[in-house]
Amino acid sequence: MLDTVSTDRVSTLSALANAGILAAPLFTVAAVVQAATRDGYDITRHPVSMLALGDLGWVQTTSFVVVGLLSVAAAAGTGAAKATRALHAAIGVGLLIAAVFRMDASDGFPLGTPEGRLTTMSGHMIVHNAGASVSFFSMIALCFVLAAGFRRTGQVGWAVSGRFAGVLFALGLAWAMTGGTGGALTLFLGVAIAWNWIAAATLRRRRQA
Structure with missing residues (x-):
């Protein structure tokens, strides 16, 4: 009986971890498809x-x-260190906050919105940005945490690529936050590169385990 319960628990945790790996590619595909099809949307500006x-x-x-829910599931299902679980959870919680509190319309989007950047932000946009920031900084940190784990086990390629993904995201985020030209695009590319690297790294760790 105990063996059955233990096996069922392992299967459940494995399913949760596998679900979490899908978060990054799903987010990336959904964003790219919408960016290509939504009238008035410009990924270099919005x-x-x-x-x-x-x-x-x-x-x-x-x-x-x-x-967001898939990322929280990854935190619940992974058998990794506490810091790794906490960062997965923070990514998910930040995204759920971003889902509830939206940005303000600006710079011509949605169609009919006056051109030009915002000069003030609503309360819900401030909360949205706070939630997004939690996710962003957690992704950057998780890249370095996972890279450090690969370095300890002698997997140099994965260690270097993880640090590279984290640095790229940090640079893209900094450029966007300072209002750099095409900042929305550098931010998206940073998220896509770092988060999909995290997904690939998590899958590799699971296969090795």
């Missing part, structure tokens, strides 16, 4: 979060909710 605005905004909101 952050992905702005896709949650307008008549089809529910698509991006659903994406935030799904990938």
Whole structure:
């Protein structure tokens, strides 16, 4: 009986961890498809979060909710160190906050919105940015935490690529936060590179375990 319970628990945790690995590619595909099809949206000017605005905004909101829950599932299912679990959970919680509190319309999106960047932010946009920041900084930190684990086991390629992904995301985020040209694009690329590397690294660790 105990063996059965133990086996069932391992299977459940494994399923949760595997679900978490899907978060990054699902988010990336959903964002790219919407960026290519939403009228008036320009990924070099508009952050992905702005896709949650307008008549089809529910698509991006659903994406935030799904990938947020998948990231929390990864935290619950992984048998990794406490810091790794905490960072997975923080990524998920930040995304769920971003799903509930939306950005303000600006810079011509959705269609009909006046051109130009915002000069003030609403309360819900401030909370959105706070949630997104939690996710962003957690992703950057997780890249370095996982890279350190690979370095300890002599997997140099994975260690170097993890640090590279973290640095790229940090640079892309800094460029976007300072209002650099094309900052929305550098932010998205940073998220896509770092988060999909985390997914690949997590899958590798699971296969080795």
